[in-house]
Amino acid sequence: MRAGKAVGAWRITATVTGKHRLLLLLGALLLLGFLATTLVSYFVSKNQIHRSIVENELPLTSDNIYSEIQKDLIRPVFIASMMAGDTFLRDWVLQGEADVPAMTKYLGEVRTRYGTFTSFFVSERTRRYYHPEGMLRKVSENEPQDRWFFRVRGLNEPYEINVDTDTRSRETLAVFINYRVYDYAGGLMGVTGVGLTVDMVRNLLSGYQKRYHRSVYFVDKTGQIVLFGDRPSHGAANLNDVPGMRNIVPRMLATEGGDGSYAYSNGGHDYLLNVRYVPEMKWFLVVEKVEDEALADIRRTLYINLVVCLTVTLAVLYLSHLTLGRYQRRLEAMATTDRLTGLLNRHAFEILMVQALADARRSRQPMCALLIDIDHFKALNDRYGHLAGDRMIEHVGALIRSSLRASDVACRWGGEEFLLLLKNCADADALVLADALRVRISESALPLAERPVARTVSIGVAAWRAGDTPETLMDRADGALYAAKREGRDRVVLA
Helix, strand or coil: CHHHHHHHHHHHHHHHHHHHHHHHHHHHHHHHHHHHHHHHHHHCCHHHHHHHHHHHHHHHHHHHHHHHHHHHHHHHHHHHHHHHCCHHHHHHHHCCCCCHHHHHHHHHHHHHHHCCCEEEEEECCCCEEEECCEEEEECCCCCHHHHHHHHHHCCCCCEEEEEEECCCCCCCEEEEEEEEEECCCCCEEEEEEEEEECHHHHHHHHHHHHHHCCEEEEECCCCEEEEECCCCCCCCCEHHHCCCCCCCHHHHCCCCCCEEEEEEEECCEEEEEEEEEECCCCEEEEEEEEHHHHHHHCCCCHHHHHHHHHHHHHHHHHHHHHHHHHHHHHHHHHHHECCCCCCECHHHHHHHHHHHHHHHHHHCCCEEEEEEEECCHHHHHHHHCHHHHHHHHHHHHHHHHHHCCCCCEEEEEECCEEEEEEECCCHHHHHHHHHHHHHHHHCCCEEECCEEECCCEEEEEEECCCCCCHHHHHHHHHHHHHHHHHCCCCCEEEC
16 A cells, blocks of 8 residues: 555655644744733733733634634535536536436435535536535525525635525534536536534634633624624624624724724623634624733733643644644545545545556566456345445455555546556456456455355456557456456456
């Protein structure tokens, strides 16, 4: 699997570099921000404490919450990106969208596998809205609930993050990742993606409120409070209904770029708040604090804060390092390997194939492609079930992986098909290797339903020729594979 690691490393080089920069920047911000806030709060008057809270503490809390929200949205964005690049989805559309159950099954598997609230696809050609429960309806420019689709079609970016009610369950608010889908020629085919409930954002806000002793909530452009962890201390549903605040609401919600700090009085207490516009959600993030509490605790907590500053900074940096490393390894594995067999996936193999053909042209060394198909696989699925079919694919994949030379590259090409690229291997040697692999697979039974079951394979072999492209080489291998099947299966045929 050295080839898979090479592809993974190539894909995440920018991620590794970005991780180191992020950790350094995060550490510097935490240290400087906490130390400045603590020391300035101790040595200055009430007005200086006021300024410190407004300019440092609240914006820092707002930035941390904003960063957490962005981090939680990385995974669903990646899921939507995979859906947009999925060959099944694109091929299904190109084939006329005839098999609706296949699409709903696909969307249902995405929803179940990744734990999303919903998954969907809207066709550009037919304007049909597909959902795990079926084809719901057709979208229309005249329907307000469908405006998101026509907005996404005109975006410069490949996707958007939008907060809206679910099309099927209008009372459910969800965070949607809407990703454009293109065909192989670059034409727009539609929009796909996933939706998540806002409960995870509520839990995040509650955690920050308990940790920082601040009220944290989201408001829309009208001042309506749309999302919060614990209800804000003023208890109002709209900022315009809060005494002392209604006069500053127009200024707070006047712009969508940048953030701002404000103060107001209510019920004999002074409140400080920071407002930041979150473009991904089209809402304003409000972080609010009672100024009286800060003044009472400032001296008592000075030395404790100095120790906590260093401890929290080191802990956050350590946890960030572990979290980013885990996501990095997960992204590498998902981007390059097939989950079932551990072989390269098709996309990673195609990248290596282009490189291998270029090396063959430069070195003039022979190379062969082997396309392998498990014989009578549908009959196995019909008799023993799809779980047994997966076990057989995994079994054959393990036999292939253990038979590879150090220079060979193998992938699961799709379904029950596997593709091998034998470098520095002439067609005669490739036939010998292919036949040995065929015999080994046919003699290796897999226990299914308390009895051993063996399957044969048909193999098409194609030798690289000068001027070959990946497509021409694969066409010949595919033709040889079909010839092997026509001649009775369980055999090797050279193109």
